[in-house]
Amino acid sequence: MPCRDATLLIEKRLDDKMVFYEKLALRFHLSFCDGCNKYAKQSRILHALLTKSSITDITDFSKLRLADDAKIRIKQSVQNNLDNI
Amino acid sequence: MVYFSTSSMDGQQALNPKNWVDKYADDLFGYAVTKCNSSDLAEDFVQDTFLSALKGINNFKGNSSERTWLFSILKNKIADHYRKASTRYEVSDNTISGGEEGNRSFLDLFFEDGGHWSKQAKPKQWSVEEGNVLDDKEFQAAMQNCVGKLPSNWHTAITLKFLEEKDSDDICKELNVSSSNYWVIMHRAKLMLRACLEKTWFKL
Structure with a gap:
């Protein structure tokens, strides 16, 4: 199996979607391929990062601020809707 | 009231x-x-x-x-x-891969004819450990920047997957792609993300 296919299986493995023969083939490939072993390790890092970056309650966005005029506008529209309830 | x-x-x-x-x-x-x-x-x-x-x-x-x-x-x-954006792009076999030809030329950026890593694309050691990089805000920002550079339909697939923590089977249904096509998208998106990070962050 070439690295081209092994790296696709590595992505599948991260989601636990490999079938039996794919598991065998990947295990064999990784037993000798240095490039794909590095790829697997790095891909797992990317996967974890992507998962982490979408966790709901991220508290540290200290650098990003909504512009003041937008805040005033949004406040106004919240107030208007509040009045109409 | x-x-x-x-x-x-x-x-x-x-x-x-x-x-x-x-x-x-x-x-x-x-x-x-x-x-x-x-x-x-x-x-x-x-x-x-x-x-x-x-x-x-x-x-x-x-x-x-x-x-x-x-x-x-x-x-x-x-x-x-x-x-909504994904239905506008009409995600289909052809737009994902650009047909068999597009498929090959994209992968040629990374792999030689036999399908093994090309010399310049072969993964190199990253100068980070998994534990450290997960809490590194600047690295996170670099990665978000690279995600933003992905072609729109790959971007959609990645965003749906990680934003909603959806199972790949559900995303396939939603984007109307076959499971094998989904893995083709993920595989390429990851290859591009890696390449982008290596260039902009690791300067490899």
């Missing part, structure tokens, strides 16, 4: 819409910007979130905090946006 309490009742969380903009607008905005890479769009998401929250104010059960509740509304808004 709906009654909004400004203090907790019976240990339950209460809502206080008058303070929403001051308390949450920056955080919601920051989150939205990293998801859509556009501050105009993010601004719209924030406003929509507050207005939807007002409309659905009776659905708030007080089980979660006001903040968590608003974030979940925002997440749904962003996911809806990507869903």
Whole structure:
């Protein structure tokens, strides 16, 4: 199996979607391929990062601020809707 | 007339819409910007979130905090946006891979004829450890930047997967792609993400 296919299986493995023969083939490939072993390790890092970056309650966005005029506008529209309830 | 309490009742969380903009607008905005890479769009998401929250104010059960509740509304808004965008792109076998020819030429950037790593694309050691990099805000930002550079339909697939923590089978249904095509998308998106990070962050 070439690295081209092994790296696709590595992505599948991260989601636990490999079938039996794919598991065998990947295990064999990784037993000798240095490039794909590095790829697997790095891909797992990317996967974890992507998962982490979408966790709901991220508290540290200290650098990003909504512009003041937008805040005033949004406040106004919240107030208007509040009045109409 | 709906009654909004400004203090907790019976240990339950209460809502206080008058303070929403001051308390949450920056955080919601920051989150939205990293998801859509556009501050105009993010601004719209924030406003929509507050207005939807007002409309659905009776659905708030007080089980979660006001903040968590608003974030979940925002997440749904962003996911809806990507869903709609994905139907506009008409994700099909051809647009994903550009046909067999497009398929080959993309992969040729990384692999030689026999399918093994080309010399320049073969993964090199990253100068980071998994534990450290996960908490590195600058690395996170670099990665978000690279995600933003992905072609739109790959971007959609990645966003849906990680934003909603969806199973790949559900995303296939939603984007109307076969499972094998889905893996082709993920595989390429990851190859491109890696390449982008190696160039912009690791300077390899």
